[in-house]
Amino acid sequence: MARRKKIYEGKAKTLYEGPEPGTIVQYFKDDATAFNAEKKDVIEGKGVLNNMLSEFFMTGLNTVGVPTHFIKRLNMREQLVRACEIVPLEVIVRNYAAGSMSKRLGIEEGTQLPRPIVEYCYKDDKLGDPLVSEEHIAAFGWASQHDMDDIVALALRVNDYLSGLMYGVGIKLIDFKIEIGRVYEGDFQRLIVADEISPDSCRLWDIETGEKLDKDVFRRDLGSLTDAYTEVAKRFGVMPKQATHPTKPTLIN
Ligand code: TMP
Secondary structure: OOOOOEEEEOOOEEEEEOOOOOEEEEEEOOEEEEOOOOEEEEOOOHHHHHHHHHHHHHHHHHHOOOOEOEEEEOOOOEEEEEOOEEOOEEEEEEEEOOHHHHHHHOOOOOOEEEEEEEEEEEOOHHHOOOEEOHHHHHHOOOOOHHHHHHHHHHHHHHHHHHHHHHHHOOEEEEEEEEEEEEEEEOOEEEEEEEOOOOOOOEEEEEOOOOOEOOOHHHHOOOOOHHHHHHHHHHHOOOOOOOOOOOOOOOOOO
16 A cells, blocks of 8 residues: 655644645644643544534535635545645634733633734744734735735635524634635635634634633643533534544443
8 A cells, every 4th residue: 555645744633645636635633732732632532523523614614605625524534625825824813802812902701802803823833823913924925915805804704604603503603713725726826714623723612601612621621622522513413423432342232
């Protein structure tokens, strides 16, 4: 059997060369990291749940006309995606204050913002993904002004879609992060949603109880991350058929 070529290994995913030119296989690992990998653990089943959930959100976005890199899920841990050039930015959309915004501006977590706020961080682990402005992005050539207009439009469409979807299952979308890919089509380039959309990259609070159903459970030691992600998957009806937890052998009579 031929060994496939690893293109990139990140903290939560590994990318392999896809079966056809212009495609990539995205493998979801069980590794969880926070605070720029200062905190690390392996959470059995996380990769499977994120693969299913990202498939669900990306498929929905494609269907409503928001272009993404997602082509199809291949198996429990892998999906086929379109190869693209990643814009070196983390694009964050916030509906309610939380996390670094609450810290930076002294706003209590959970406070509704006057309108969705889009932020950019420069993707560089060594620097801890610092917050940057459009001025930095244009001046250093990470994206053009025209790209940024497209990025904000994409981010807000993703926000509207995801907020509504979450609301429908009793979840408040506090904030999320997306990454943007550049694809070339003849003489044109297009920006699409890339990477993943999962409870690793969103803040999701139960509307009724305020319970956190996202990676803050791991960041802040609030309980079982698998239970939180499983709850999200259950609400969307995308539970993996196979158990994500190792199960004891059971007797079938
Ligand atoms: P923050 O409040 O820590 O800046 O996070 C904002 C959103 O971005 C939150 O939904 C978590 C997500 N996020 C990532 O997906 N990756 C990261 O590395 C960080 C810091 C945040």
